[in-house]
Amino acid sequence: MVTINDVAKLAGVSRGTVSNVINHVKVRPEYQEKVEQAIKDLGYVPNAYARSLKSNRTHTVALILPTVWFPFFSKLTNDMEQELRRRGYKLLLCNSQNDYHLELEYVSMAKENKVDGILSITYSDIAPYVADANIPMVAIERYFNAHIPFVSTDNFQGGVMAAQKLLELGCRRLAFIGRLSDKNGVTKLRRDGFVSYCQENDIPFIELYSESDSQEFILEIDRFVEQEFKNNTLWDGVFTAADRYAEYMIDSLRSHSCPAVPGHTLQIIGFDGTKSHANDRIRISSMRQPVEDIAAYAVDTLCRQIAGEEVEYYKLFPVTFIQGKTTRI
Template identity: 35%
Template sequence: MASIKDVAKLAGVSVATVSRVLNDKGYVGQHTREMVEQAIKELNYKPNEVARSLFKKQSNTIGLIVPDIMNPFFPELARAVEDTASKFGYNVILCNSDEDRLKEQAYLDTLQQNYVNGIIVSSNTMTANQIIELNIPVVSIDREISKGLPTIVVENMKGASEATRFLMNKGCSRIAHIRGPQGVVNAEERCEGYREVVHQESWFSESYIVDGDYDMESSIEATLELLKTHPEIDGIFAANDIMAIGAMKAANQLGIRVPEELAIIGFDGIRLSSVTIPELTTIVQPIYELGEKATTMLVSLMNQQEVGQTYYKLDVELIERNST
């Protein structure tokens, strides 16, 4: 593998001159630049990106911090971020925080040490002060961290209300809700959307709301207990697709037929929702657009370009399938 010294020797110039050409820093005559570029081409020289990032204090890299890479929503989001970043010439470092404050801070420190140009983050634990201390552009996605921070989310409450009304229009007379983690903004909004529709119904009970923690196994356990305690329930709105799939599995274990005896609807629109048996009715988020828009905004901020709008609340869409 050729080194920068080999390039300098072939071009008949100093290592410092090659460095100036590579980093486009300082004056280099046109003839000299052409000789260096020709030497680089002949030797197929690849610059040491780590060294270049240390020199320039930039790395053409962005960080992406997500709370749970096991949830299929986030790999699909990461794919959109990676696709878009690549078009702009940036690489992506993916970090899985597990919603752990200490782990999250450790990732922030590591990303700073690697001179990332900016960060996209989905977090319910990060604070505005942490963002300010980074001193690089940050875009929040899926969850709002603080007012004024560039943010892209979806119509969580609207989608939840639509899902619940849909079950009622399908003839469900006792509708339960499997909610996401306490304190997580989008989980609270989806629960609020459910409550908006059912709170005045004579049959509504607080015990119809159970915690699924955005996790399939937790949802299975919660649904088993829910349906044993309230066998009259004939509809379930789960706050994400993974929990809805868990609810379908729990119903199957109890011998309850979906959708004949129990209608189930999820939220997210992950690809997995279209291959379950039965296929899952869901509130679809524009996942790819979320990642694409967040990355485009971040790149504009990194390049100090005019952004204009910095807060987006994207619409959602109900897709009916066989689970209802």
């Protein structure tokens, strides 16, 4: 078994110099180069636990999120993991399934394992528990307070832009579809932006929004489509709070043989813009969230927090419209 002494001997430096290189303590460049080459030649793997005791850092970040099922969350997780790895951190994935008590268990686990920080995509108020644990945290999509850095997209403006785009496409009677709850503020913001624009401009609209669980909401979309779209073409523009809801709606339009044709007589705009296996069949026109920018910004902010640097505490990224096959060109 290769030891730190073997590395020091091959590199021609002291054991302490090898330890400094491993723990990211600055040493003379020529020494660092020799140590890194010796580690590579010998295939030496530093003891992560011993390193954490010495540096009081684990170089591990916990990501608490409600699900990896939605493409947006999957993409965000992947981009964060890549950015953390580039910075020398490992990602501890904590899938809460929207369970508040499970989220608190993850915070407790993070405290016990002494992770260096938390990236949080949660719609529950875990902020007091994180503060008690004294762990740096960056909140994504939910604003907690002025002491926790927050990053999201401009969801309200995204709703406004969706309504504007539908009008540009010639739509005159609009509909909104979204699953709302007290926990999920981003969906409410998207809906509020859409509705406020419609009301300010005297645009007729209907809406389906519900606090049902995911499976029940799929059935509600089906009933909504059957009631409002099966026997008429009154509503000619639809904004859904997520791309997946647009996919559910398209499935229902087909199953009920509705006269409305997405991209032709019916314009549909979703929200997220992250490609999924499901929408390979028909690419959803969408208000795209800049997932890569959100991931990079959140990780950078957390790393700066961990290093004790000053950070920005409120950041909104703009959304952009991407053309798919559910709106006319």
